[in-house]
Structure formats: C-alpha cells, structure tokens
Amino acid sequence: MPMNKVVHAAQRAAFSAALDSAIKAVRGKGPENMAEQAVKLVNLAQPLLAHRYPDADWDKVRAFVSDPNSKWMGYAYRAINEIDPHILKMNALNLVYEGMFAGYNYVMELRKKYDCNMPWILLFDPTSACNLHCKGCWAAEYGNRLNLSFEDMDRIVTEGEALGIHWYMCTGGEPTCRKEDLFKLAAKHQSSVFHLFTNGTLIDDAFCEEVKKVGNMAFFLSVEGLDDATDSRRGEGDFDKVMHAMDLLRKHGIVFGTSICYTRKNIDTVTSDEFLDLLIKKGVWFTWYFHYMPVGNDASLDLLPTEEQRAYMVRRVREIRSVKGGKPIFAIDFQNDGQFIDGCVAGGRNYCHINPNGDVEPCVFIHYSSANINNQSLLSCLQQPLFKEYAKGQPFNHNHLRPCPMLENPQYLAAMVKRSGAKSTDLQSPESAEHLCNKCKAYAVQWKPTADKLWAEIEANKEKEAAEKKVHSPQSATH
Numbered sequence: 129m130p131m132n133k134v135v136h137a138a139q140r141a142a143f144s145a146a147l148d149s150a151i152k153a154v155r156g157k158g159p160e161n162m163a164e165q166a167v168k169l170v171n172l173a174q175p176l177l178a179h180r181y182p183d184a185d186w187d188k189v190r191a192f193v194s195d196p197n198s199k200w201m202g203y204a205y206r207a208i209n210e211i212d213p214h215i216l217k218m219n220a221l222n223l224v225y226e227g228m229f230a231g232y233n234y235v236m237e238l239r240k241k242y243d244c245n246m247p248w249i250l251l252f253d254p255t256s257a258c259n260l261h262c263k264g265c266w267a268a269e270y271g272n273r274l275n276l277s278f279e280d281m282d283r284i285v286t287e288g289e290a291l292g293i294h295w296y297m298c299t300g301g302e303p304t305c306r307k308e309d310l311f312k313l314a315a316k317h318q319s320s321v322f323h324l325f326t327n328g329t330l331i332d333d334a335f336c337e338e339v340k341k342v343g344n345m346a347f348f349l350s351v352e353g354l355d356d357a358t359d360s361r362r363g364e365g366d367f368d369k370v371m372h373a374m375d376l377l378r379k380h381g382i383v384f385g386t387s388i389c390y391t392r393k394n395i396d397t398v399t400s401d402e403f404l405d406l407l408i409k410k411g412v413w414f415t416w417y418f419h420y421m422p423v424g425n426d427a428s429l430d431l432l433p434t435e436e437q438r439a440y441m442v443r444r445v446r447e448i449r450s451v452k453g454g455k456p457i458f459a460i461d462f463q464n465d466g467q468f469i470d471g472c473v474a475g476g477r478n479y480c481h482i483n484p485n486g487d488v489e490p491c492v493f494i495h496y497s498s499a500n501i502n503n504q505s506l507l508s509c510l511q512q513p514l515f516k517e518y519a520k521g522q523p524f525n526h527n528h529l530r531p532c533p534m535l536e537n538p539q540y541l542a543a544m545v546k547r548s549g550a551k552s553t554d555l556q557s558p559e560s561a562e563h564l565c566n567k568c569k570a571y572a573v574q575w576k577p578t579a580d581k582l583w584a585e586i587e588a589n590k591e592k593e594a595a596e597k598k599v600h601s602p603q604s605a606t607h
Contacts, residue, residue, distance in 0.1 A: 131234050131292070139176070140319075143225040146172055147217045151208055159196065159205045166193035166201070176229045203456050207413065212381030218343035219383055222321040226294035234292030244511045245476030245519045250288050251297045251492060252482040254281060254310060258302040259329060274301075274484035274555075278309045280501065284482065285317050287506040294320040299492060301484060304330040307338075314342040323348065325387050328373030329366070336380035346383040348416060349373060353397040354406075371410065378411030385414035385458075390441065391431040392420075399444045404455050412457060417445065419463035421493040421535065422567050425557045432571050435578040438464070442529065442582055463535070466528030467586060475518025476510045487553040490518055494534060494541065496550040496561060513548035529579040529586075536572050536579070538565035 150165035167190050174186045195201060207216065232248050239246045256274040276284075285296060303310060303324045314322045321344050328349040339345050351370050377384045386407060388398050397403055398417070407415060419438075420431045433441070445461040448454045466472070473479055474491035481489045486502040488509035489495060499512035524533045524540050533540035544550075545561040552558035 131230070136230060139230060140221070140225060142172060143169075144217070144221055147220055151213050151217065154205065154208045155213065156209065159201070162201055162205055163194040163196065166204070173229060176233065199451060199454070199456060203458075206456075210378075210381060210411070211383055212340055212343075214343040215340060215345075215381060215383055218318070219321055219346055222294055222319055222344055226319050227321065231292040231294045238291055242507070242511065245480075245515050246291065246510060247476045247479045248293055249295045249297065249479040250284070250293050250482070251299055251479060252276065252281065252284055253300050253484040254298055254303050254306040255301040256484040257305050258300060259305070259327070275306070276482075276484055276486065278312060280486065281309065281313055282316065284501060284506060285313065285320060289317065289320060291507065296320055296322050298322060298324045299481070300325070302327055302330070304335070307335060310345075311338050311342055314344050318342075318344060320344065321346065325350065327366070327370070329369045331373040331376055333376060333380075336376055336382060339382050340380060346385075347377065348385050348387040349412075350387050350389075351398075352389065353394045354403065374410040374412065383413060385412055385416060387416050387418065389418050389420055390433065392433050392437060393431065395433055395437050395441060399441070399448070401455075404448065404457060408455065408457050414458040414460070417441070417459065417461040417463075419461075419535070423493050423495065423559075423564065424554070425559045425563070427567070429567060429571075435575050438575060439578050439582060463532070464529060466523075466531040471523030471525065471528045471531040472518075472533060475522070476515045477518065477522055480510070480515070483553055485553065485555065488512065489553060490514060495553045495559070496545050497553050498548055498550045512550075514544060514550040517544035517548050527579055527583040529583050530572075530576065534565060535568050536575060538568040538572055541565050 146165075146169055150169065153161040153165050170186065170189050170193060192198065193201060227248060235246045235248045253274075254276055288294075288296070298310065304326050307330070310322065310324070314320075323346045325348045328347075331347075349370055351367070354367070374384070390398055404415075420433070421427075422429055422432060441461060442464045445459050445464065448457065448459040469478065474494065476490070479491075481492045482501055483489060483495075486500045487497040488499045488501055488506075489497045496514060497512070498514055499509035501509055518533075521533065521540055521544065523531065524537045525531060530536035533544065542561040542565045552560065
C-alpha cells in the first residue's frame with residue numbers, strides 16, 4: 129500500500145525539528161547537552177522501528193548515547209561542531225529518517241508485494257568519462273563515452289523514491305564531470321541524499337559552495353595509500369590533489385570519507401596507524417574498504433590479497449571501529465562485514481548498480497544484466513531474471529566471510545547468469561561469466577579454511593556474549 133503522505137510529512141517534520149534542536153543545543157557549546165539530545169532522537173526513532181527491534185535493544189541504545197566518555201559520542205560531538213549545519217541536517221534527515229527508517233520500512237513492504245529483491249540503496253553512473261585511468265577500476269571496462277542524461281537520472285530517482293529509495297550513490301567514471309547536472313538533481317530531490325565516489329581532482333571552492341547550497345550531498349574520495357601507492361595507480365601528483373580536495377571539503381564543513389581498494393600490495397599501508405591518523409587529521413569521517421576484484425579480461429590476479437592478509441583485514445577493521453580503542457573514524461569492509469548484513473547485498477537485496485549505458489546490474493563488480501532503464505521501469509528492472517536468481521540463492525554461503533557468488537563461491541554466478549539469460553554489459557571487451565568465475569576458483573579454495581576458522585571464532589564469541597548477557601540480565605537475577 130502507498131506510504132501515508134500525511135503521517136510521513138508529520139514524522140519528517142518531527143525529525144527535522146529534533147535535528148535543529150540538537151544542532152543548536154550542542155554546536156559551539158560543550159558536550160554536556162549531547163546525551164539529552166541523542167536520547168530524544170532515539171525516542172523518536174523507536175516507534176518507527178519497533179517491529180524490527182525489541183524494547184531491550186532500544187534501552188541499550190539509550191544507555192550507549194548517554195555515556196559522555198563514549199568514543200562515538202565524542203565523534204558525534206565533533207561532527208556537530210565541524211560539519212556545516214545545513215549539510216549535517218540534510219544528510220541525517222534524508223539518510224537516517226527517509227532512508228533507514230521510513231524508506232526501509234516501505235521497501236520491506238514492497239519486497240513482499242512484488243516478491244522480488246528491493247534495494248534501499250541505488251548506485252548509478254552519470255558518466256563513464258574520467259580524467260584518470262586507474263588500474264583495477266571496474267568503470268574502465270565500460271568505455272569512456274557513455275552518459276545518463278539528466279532526464280535519465282531524474283527518472284531513476286523519481287521512480288526510486290516512489291519505491292522508498294532515498295540513498296543514491298554516484299559512481300563512474302568520474303561523477304564530478306557531470307557536476308552541474310548532479311547539483312540540479314540534488315536540488316530537485318531534497319528528500320534524498322546523493323553520495324559521490326570521486327577522485328577529488330575536480331573539487332574547488334566554487335564546487336564546495338554549490339554543495340553547501342543543496343545540502344544533501346557527501347563524498348567518498350578514492351585513495352590507495354600514501355603518495356607513492358596512490359600515484360602509481362592513479363597518476364603522478366594525484367595524492368597531493370586528493371589531499372588538497374580533503375582540505376577544501378573540511379574547510380567548507382562538507383561530509384566526506386574515503387573509498388579504498390585494498391590489494392596484496394597496499395593492504396598494510398591503508399590500515400596502518402600512520403595512514404589512518406593522516407585521514408583523521410584531514411577531516412575524514414569514514415573509510416570504506418573494498419576488496420580488489422579481478423573483473424575484466426585483463427585483470428591481474430597478482431593483486432588479490434593472500435589468505436593471511438585477508439584474515440588480518442577481518443580483525444583490523446573491527447579493531448579500528450571498536451567502541452573502545454581503535455580510531456575515531458568509522459571503517460567498513462564490505463567483503464568481511466557480511467555478518468552484519470547477512471552476506472551478499474547485491475542483486476537488489478540491499479543495492480544494485482546502473483551503468484552509464486542504462487544496464488541494471490546486480491553489483492558494481494558484476495557486469496551482467498537482462499534489463500535496461502532506457503526501455504523499462506526501475507521496478508521492472510528489479511524484477512529481471514538475474515535478480516530473481518540472486519534472491520533465490522542469497523545468502524550464497526552461511527559463512528558470511530565468504531559472501532560473494534563470484535569471489536568466494538564462483539560456482540554460483542556463472543550458473544545464475546546462464547539460467548537467467550543475462551548478457552555481459554562490458555562494451556569494450558565482454559567477459560563471460562565462466563571466464564570471470566574461473567579466475568576466482570583458486571582464491572576461493574585458498575580462503576575457505578581460514579575463513580571457516582575465523583567464522584567459527586565469531587560464532588563462538590556471539591554465543592559467549594549471549595550467555596553472559598543472560599546471566600547478568602534482570603530476569604535471571606530474580607530467579
């Protein structure tokens with residue numbers, strides 16, 4: 129059933145007012161008001177998500193945000209004081225309320241109604257053009273002459289919002305090559321957020337002023353390590369350009385993080401204290417790690433991390449974002465954080481990707497499709513046979529450290545592509561699913577024993593924590 133517009137408007141207004149109040153109460157003042165304002169926001173959220181989380185969980189959240197010594201409350205205090213108030217509010221309102229609360233609830237309803245995967249995050253490429261040509265970039269496989277028109281992007285977002293999708297990520301190519309159209313798009317769709325993956329080289333003061341006007345944008349800057357590592361992959365002098373972009377974004381109070389592809393060669397550097405301290409000093413709020421994928425006929429297998437390196441990555445990212453210790457930066461590793469999202473999120477389960485030719489793909493790394501946004505509605509594209517195959521197969525492995533139907537379970541992707549009749553969307557050098565998956569077989573075999581051992585440890589720790597909570601619960605104390 130359609131979302132109740134009156135109720136939705138009232139809820140949005142309440143969250144908007146609460147965010148205004150929180151920012152006003154904390155910005156430029158001490159942290160003493162943080163807990164009170166955070167609890168108010170938690171109380172507003174609880175009725176919207178009561179069917180997803182029990183009351184006991186909400187009590188834990190309230191206790192967490194009431195801790196003045198919490199690393200993450202310190203992080204929130206810094207954000208309120210350093211991020212432009214309009215940008216902070218628009219990203220919080222649209223990402224959290226519209227995307228994670230109201231939108232997500234509606235997405236769940238539509239999954240049942242249409243009996244298909246329904247994403248709450250949508251990635252699309254405004255263009256395949258880029259001013260760089262980085263080694264290992266999936267976008268390089270499409271060619272550099274493809275574009276989604278403004279009308280195309282507007283229709284994607286309009287149809288997406290009607291399905292409850294309010295979080296849009298722009299990849300490419302280099303999306304800032306289409307900055308004017310993206311500013312226009314963000315201005316028109318003020319109930320959504322637009323997060324751009326960018327090399328940062330086209331960001332200047334004028335660009336930042338436009339971002340502040342629309343408010344509902346944020347950025348992921350690509351960086352591969354310190355200067356030599358980044359320059360070797362992206363071109364001489366690129367590291368300094370990225371650092372300059374960070375300085376500008378921080379000066380203007382714009383939300384930004386990093387997008388890091390980790391490989392066998394750079395994994396130690398991009399997770400080091402030295403590197404993370406540099407990012408934090410530059411004003412980076414979050415860092416998203418992406419495992420190198422051997423996509424494309426000419427992709428190198430030598431960049432795939434070893435099983436020892438990947439095991440280190442599992443532990444290190446958890447250490448970085450730990451409640452106590454670690455670093456004041458939010459780190460995510462999508463290949464190793466499957467335990468928190470129930471494995472693979474592609475194929476429309478949580479997200480999908482639209483390339484600059486309009487092909488609707490299950491993942492930014494999986495270039496196969498049987499649907500195109502140029503001649504079908506977004507809903508129809510989400511109902512395509514390949515996405516239905518994903519829905520039937522997910523999770524592809526109950527060990528969520530082995531989530532992907534290509535990298536860790538290569539027997540699945542090739543079979544799904546064949547059954548669905550999907551075709552390669554690579555317009556330069558089409559790669560068969562069999563060829564892609566065959567490249568991953570040795571890696572999958574090598575990673576399995578280590579992954580299974582780590583997963584057993586994770587499951588054992590969960591059981592231990594659950595037992596300890598049960599022993600110390602109020603209910604047990606009364607018996």
